[in-house]
Amino acid sequence: MKLHWRRIYAITKKELRDFRRNRFIVATMLMLPLIFVLIPLVGIFSVKGTVLTHLEQTKLGISLLYMLLVPTLVPAALSAYSIVGERDQGTLEPILITPIRRDEFLLGKALAAFMPTIAIAYFVYAIFLAATGLFGQSGVANVIFQSSRLIIQLLYTPLLAGWSIWACIAISSRSSDVRVAQQLSTLASLPPLVVVALFATNAITPTPVLALGFGAILFVINVLGWKLVSGIFNGEKMITGKNNT
Amino acid sequence: MAALKRGPDRLADQSGSVGDKDEEYAIDAVHLTKKIGQRVAFDDLSFQVQYGEVFGFLGPNGAGKTTTVRTLGTLLAPTSGNAQVVGVDLNSHNSVEIRSKISIMPESPGLYNRLSVEENLECFADLYMLKDTKEKISNSLEAVNLTSRKNDLCGTLSKGLRQRVGLARALLNDPKLLFLDEPTSGLDPVAALEVHELIIKLKERGVTIFLTTHRLDEAEKLCDRVAILNTTLKMVGRTKDLEKEMFTKSLTVKTLNEIDSPSGIFDSVDGVTSWEKGSDGSFSLNVTSIESVAPNIARALVEAGCDVVFIGEAHHSLEDVYLEIVGTDGGGIK
Ligand SMILES: Nc1ncnc2c1ncn2[C@@H]1O[C@H](COP(=O)(O)OP(=O)(O)OP(=O)(O)O)[C@@H](O)[C@H]1O
Ligand SMILES: [Mg+2]
Numbered sequence: 001m002k003l004h005w006r007r008i009y010a011i012t013k014k015e016l017r018d019f020r021r022n023r024f025i026v027a028t029m030l031m032l033p034l035i036f037v038l039i040p041l042v043g044i045f046s047v048k049g050t051v052l053t054h055l056e057q058t059k060l061g062i063s064l065l066y067m068l069l070v071p072t073l074v075p076a077a078l079s080a081y082s083i084v085g086e087r088d089q090g091t092l093e094p095i096l097i098t099p100i101r102r103d104e105f106l107l108g109k110a111l112a113a114f115m116p117t118i119a120i121a122y123f124v125y126a127i128f129l130a131a132t133g134l135f136g137q138s139g140v141a142n143v144i145f146q147s148s149r150l151i152i153q154l155l156y157t158p159l160l161a162g163w164s165i166w167a168c169i170a171i172s173s174r175s176s177d178v179r180v181a182q183q184l185s186t187l188a189s190l191p192p193l194v195v196v197a198l199f200a201t202n203a204i205t206p207t208p209v210l211a212l213g214f215g216a217i218l219f220v221i222n223v224l225g226w227k228l229v230s231g232i233f234n235g236e237k238m239i240t241g242k243n244n245t
Numbered sequence: 246m247a248a249l250k251r252g253p254d255r256l257a258d259q260s261g262s263v264g265d266k267d268e269e270y271a272i273d274a275v276h277l278t279k280k281i282g283q284r285v286a287f288d289d290l291s292f293q294v295q296y297g298e299v300f301g302f303l304g305p306n307g308a309g310k311t312t313t314v315r316t317l318g319t320l321l322a323p324t325s326g327n328a329q330v331v332g333v334d335l336n337s338h339n340s341v342e343i344r345s346k347i348s349i350m351p352e353s354p355g356l357y358n359r360l361s362v363e364e365n366l367e368c369f370a371d372l373y374m375l376k377d378t379k380e381k382i383s384n385s386l387e388a389v390n391l392t393s394r395k396n397d398l399c400g401t402l403s404k405g406l407r408q409r410v411g412l413a414r415a416l417l418n419d420p421k422l423l424f425l426d427e428p429t430s431g432l433d434p435v436a437a438l439e440v441h442e443l444i445i446k447l448k449e450r451g452v453t454i455f456l457t458t459h460r461l462d463e464a465e466k467l468c469d470r471v472a473i474l475n476t477t478l479k480m481v482g483r484t485k486d487l488e489k490e491m492f493t494k495s496l497t498v499k500t501l502n503e504i505d506s507p508s509g510i511f512d513s514v515d516g517v518t519s520w521e522k523g524s525d526g527s528f529s530l531n532v533t534s535i536e537s538v539a540p541n542i543a544r545a546l547v548e549a550g551c552d553v554v555f556i557g558e559a560h561h562s563l564e565d566v567y568l569e570i571v572g573t574d575g576g577g578i579k
Contacts, residue, residue: 010371
């Protein structure tokens with residue numbers, strides 16, 4: 001069936017407006033990236049010399065890994081709230097009685113978490129690259145600007161965000177309590193980072209092929225995630241707290 | 246208290262409705278039942294609502310009114326039974342079609358507090374994929390008298406104003422059938438009156454309205470027909486006929502001084518089927534016909550030397566009907 005983008009975008013738009021006017025969300029969105037750009041930069045400037053030891057390479061890898069926490073954690077915070085929060089404020093029912101389909105509604109929600117996340121994550125990465133290029137040791141810059149590392153950062157930012165969003169929306173649409181959703185969401189957003197961590201620490205050497213391959217897998221998971229979450233979304237349960245009998 | 250008619254009469258007007266018959270119905274429910282978990286929210290509802298009428302859905306707390314609205318509005322799937330809503334079968338395949346033709350104003354309006362009134366409506370106008378969004382929004386706002394507050398954040402509005410935003414939102418898609426779930430609960434008398442006027446205006450425009458309410462004066466004033474629900478349907482009928490249908494004809498008799506032997510007087514008059522003394526000293530008589538019995542009662546009283554203060558037909562309001570039904574049903578406390 002055809003997706004109606006006007007409906008999807010209506011959800012995204014009202015969601016973004018809501019985020020912008022929510023001081024707590026704005027503060028979180030600004031604080032988290034700040035922390036996650038400072039820590040890796042400190043890591044980078046502590047590495048000296050042009051020829052890096054294995055340990056130093058690992059250290060740089062971990063710095064980059066830090067930055068991928070932005071697309072993992074920021075959308076988790078937003079998406080955990082997305083459905084159960086809507087229910088708590090009594091706005092889920094009015095939405096569900098319009099002709100919007102469940103998959104459209106969820107996609108609208110996902111995009112609303114995705115857009116600011118990506119903007120912030122790339123911005124943070126850009127600062128990081130600029131700082132490394134301008135002030136970093138040449139040996140450090142060589143590692144940071146390695147093509148497989150660039151691929152991982154650029155490609156995995158949206159993919160990790162996607163994973164995080166679908167996992168957390170799934171949790172949010174099955175939870176009865178915002179706090180529980182929030183806690184579970186942080187955990188659920190992390191698994192793909194494990195693979196990235198193996199790349200970062202050179203436990204698996206991140207060749208471009210391997211990096212792209214894992215990226216493709218994440219992409220498929222994201223598309224399936226949307227379908228899956230739309231499938232398990234149960235409007236009746238969200239409204240009554242009980243399954244249809 | 247006048248005697249309550251029992252038996253099949255009570256549901257006699259199930260099918261009776263306003264306007265022409267065998268038109269397609271706005272709502273046609275057949276043995277509709279909904280359980281939530283182990284609890285039966287409503288059971289075996291069969292009724293029709295005709296296009297263009299204001300249909301009142303009355304019942305005590307927990308009677309199943311909201312659940313009925315949610316079920317007919319495709320939010321909840323019925324446990325058993327069938328229904329057609331605006332001519333479309335109620336099932337999961339048709340829910341998008343039904344939802345585009347109806348609208349519901351829920352018990353609590355559910356607004357985005359950080360969005361302005363206009364932004365809230367804009368979101369829903371997009372969800373309904375309306376053309377002429379701006380015009381539709383301003384018409385809706387005008388209908389509920391909110392144009393001057395359109396830029397206010399919903400979080401800053403009073404309860405009554407929020408209710409009106411909810412109403413404006415429900416009007417956006419020009420629904421054929423509008424469900425209003427207790428639209429005036431918590432409103433001050435003037436605001437409630439404004440909602441009543443709006444309902445009357447909508448009815449004039451041909452919108453079918455399904456109105457749930459606790460307020461019997463509201464139902465009496467606005468509804469062409471009402472249904473009284475207490476998990477099961479207790480009765481359905483034209484508002485003005487309910488009283489006649491429910492109660493046998495009865496006379497109220499008041500005299501200046503105590504009647505020495507009421508049984509001697511009342512039992513001697515033909516057409517009095519029973520009588521009882523009220524707490525205020527007046528008598529309530531169930532009679533076969535007001536016109537033929539009242540003069541005879543008057544004569545008998547005068548002959549017995551009583552000073553008659555009042556003889557008249559006892560009138561029952563919708564409230565009496567409601568209390569009679571719901572009261573005998575355990576007051577809704579289940
Ligand atoms: N989510 C739910 N879980 C369990 N039971 C429910 C749920 N929602 C409603 N019920 C039960 O179903 C019955 C009908 O509830 P409903 O809300 O439809 O009543 P109502 O007539 O709208 O009452 P009110 O006048 O208080 O709004 C009640 O017994 C209620 O407790
Ligand atoms: Mg209710």
